[in-house]
Amino acid sequence: MHNESLIQENMLVTLRSRFFTLQVTSLLQAPQSISPKNPLLSLSHKLQMFETPKFNLHYCNHASFATKGSKPGPVSETKKFIEKVLFVPPGVGPEEVTDDLILPGSNIVLGPYAGDAKIKEVEFVKSSNRPKDCPKDDRPEFAMLGRSNVGKSSLINALVRKKEVALTSKKPGKTQLINHFLVNRSWYIVDLPGYGFANAPEAARMDWSAFTKGYFLNRETLVSVLLLVDASVPPQKIDLDCANWLGRNNIPMTLVFTKCDKIKGGKAKRPDENIRDFQQLIRENYKRHPPWIMTSSMTGLGRDELLLHLSQLRNYWNNE
Ligand code: GDP
Numbered sequence: 001m002h003n004e005s006l007i008q009e010n011m012l013v014t015l016r017s018r019f020f021t022l023q024v025t026s027l028l029q030a031p032q033s034i035s036p037k038n039p040l041l042s043l044s045h046k047l048q049m050f051e052t053p054k055f056n057l058h059y060c061n062h063a064s065f066a067t068k069g070s071k072p073g074p075v076s077e078t079k080k081f082i083e084k085v086l087f088v089p090p091g092v093g094p095e096e097v098t099d100d101l102i103l104p105g106s107n108i109v110l111g112p113y114a115g116d117a118k119i120k121e122v123e124f125v126k127s128s129n130r131p132k133d134c135p136k137d138d139r140p141e142f143a144m145l146g147r148s149n150v151g152k153s154s155l156i157n158a159l160v161r162k163k164e165v166a167l168t169s170k171k172p173g174k175t176q177l178i179n180h181f182l183v184n185r186s187w188y189i190v191d192l193p194g195y196g197f198a199n200a201p202e203a204a205r206m207d208w209s210a211f212t213k214g215y216f217l218n219r220e221t222l223v224s225v226l227l228l229v230d231a232s233v234p235p236q237k238i239d240l241d242c243a244n245w246l247g248r249n250n251i252p253m254t255l256v257f258t259k260c261d262k263i264k265g266g267k268a269k270r271p272d273e274n275i276r277d278f279q280q281l282i283r284e285n286y287k288r289h290p291p292w293i294m295t296s297s298m299t300g301l302g303r304d305e306l307l308l309h310l311s312q313l314r315n316y317w318n319n320e
Contacts, residue, residue, distance in 0.1 A: 085289055087106075089113060091111040091316075105295075108291045108292075118307070123182045123185075126180055129177060131214045139182070139187050140187045141180070141221050142188070144156060144190065145192045145227055147239060148194030149230075150228045151258035152191070155256070156181075156189060157297070193211075224252040225251055227254070228258050229278060231294065254293065255279075256302075259296060260294040260296045260302070293309065
């Protein structure tokens with residue numbers, strides 16, 4: 001077995017046994033407090049990435065988790081706060097959330113549906129010109145979307161560990177295609193055309209919009225859109241418009257921040273600052289914050305975590 005897959009398997013085993021322990025211990029005793037030695041980003045740090053935290057770690061440890069079933073008050077507010085800021089998947093109660101269950105560099109809590117994350121085989125299936133030409137076999141799919149140059153091809157190639165998988169035409173005005181890749185013969189990665197070509201004629205941009213929106217609104221097997229956002233630059237209007245449109249139309253979305261390794265120096269903001277700014281700008285269009293994750297195709301940051309996230313969404317979808 002390759003090193004990376006071993007790491008992924010180990011991570012899953014650890015998180016699963018942690019989850020199991022947590023379930024059992026929460027029945028018997030007050031849940032464990034968050035360890036200061038935890039190698040993962042602390043919960044309080046994660047919360048700070050969204051907004052000025054109203055609640056500190058002490059508050060989360062001692063007020064919320066230890067008093068399940070007690071009178072309403074500040075406790076339920078912490079619970080609400082966790083539900084609003086973190087992505088808590090089905091099968092996990094907000095009172096069960098601890099640092100160990102949050103995937104590093106994200107707001108995503110790992111739950112019991114995670115598993116079979118590893119990609120063993122990928123097969124290009126077809127390019128479709130219209131949403132109604134897409135495969136009709138009921139397998140779950142994830143659509144990858146983002147501005148041209150956001151790093152989509154690099155991320156797809158990193159996820160599937162191949163050099164040249166993404167085929168979408170990068171040139172404005174060229175035929176726009178929805179590309180389906182079948183993974184492990186059981187689910188699809190869908191490569192959508194990049195948007196926001198700076199010098200594309202207005203008509204080409206409008207085409208993109210009608211074309212892709214039709215797909216999002218009508219595709220029943222779409223589990224989640226993965227909206228790729230370049231974290232090395234400040235929030236861009238076109239990305240914000242896209243995230244807001246998805247939010248307003250209740251289309252499930254995961255924000256995948258790319259190029260998180262890229263630090264420009266000088267007065268430019270760091271990727272984590274750009275990410276925080278982006279979240280703040282879209283917040284009002286979402287009742288609950290969508291799942292988000294930091295990635296880098298250069299360093300491999302977030303790759304295994306993103307695959308685990310996709311596995312839990314997919315497995316839940318399959319079991320629904
Ligand atoms: P696409 O147009 O969205 O498919 O973008 P590409 O995958 O072709 O990447 C566009 C440019 O960004 C290329 O020069 C890549 O080398 C670069 N790039 C992509 N991902 C990363 C990343 O994670 N970190 C850095 N520093 N550069 C990246």
